[in-house]
Amino acid sequence: MRLSSSQIERYWEQGYLLLPGLVPERRLAAYEDRFVALAGGEVALAPAMNIMRDVMVVKGAVTPATPLHGVNKLINLEDDAPLYGYTLEPGLLSAVRSLIGDDLYSIATNVFNKPPGVDGRHPLHQDLRYFRIRPADRIIGTWTAFDASNRENGCLAVIPGSHKGPLLDHGDPDWEYVNVGFFGIEPDGLNERIHVPMAAGDTLLFHPLLIHGSGHNRSPGFRRAISSHYAAADCESPVRDWRVGKQARLIADPS
């Protein structure tokens, strides 16, 4: 279903929009099961897929109870049809299309697996740090909780309205254990940060300049989510045609 005009207004005002129960339970469970099979080594990975292991496990500071307790994320889901089904979820696509138009590409896909027993924090950052294409307003991220996420297990935290500011300089957080590729910022307005608890199947749509991150998982279980980024086909890159990039996938026209 297309977003209502008040939802669209809220997205542009706050830089994010929470859509409860967007992904149906049965399909959500199938995506999570597929992730577990891939990251647990039961099923072969598609060629570009990569399992990122948690830094504390890599450095020997923690011995994971199971292989999945050592996984931080699974990236590049595009060539795994069962998991890429998430990116093509009809409800997700119509919400995204309400905000950036019908002609879309997916540009990045991840499953975030925050296990218990490791640091696992994701510093505050803006996703535009990872993309060269512009304009930012024509890019959007989605993040769907596989399980309930809350303060205890490290739900997302956001600074509402921060997408109206510029792309800030990102650096290495001053933490002992920082996962590969996690860059952070120390923005003004930190005390305006709010936590966004979500139930399984809830989805957060967010602007690539929105400052967000997540905390420790202090619960005994995993905190998992699946995420895609989309760009409108008319975005531009300063270096090359991003539409033929390795992870870019044209999403079929809805008509």
Ligand SMILES: O=C(O)CCC(=O)C(=O)O
């Ligand atoms: O899942 C998380 O903990 C953080 C995810 C995130 O920051 C992102 O999707 O950009």
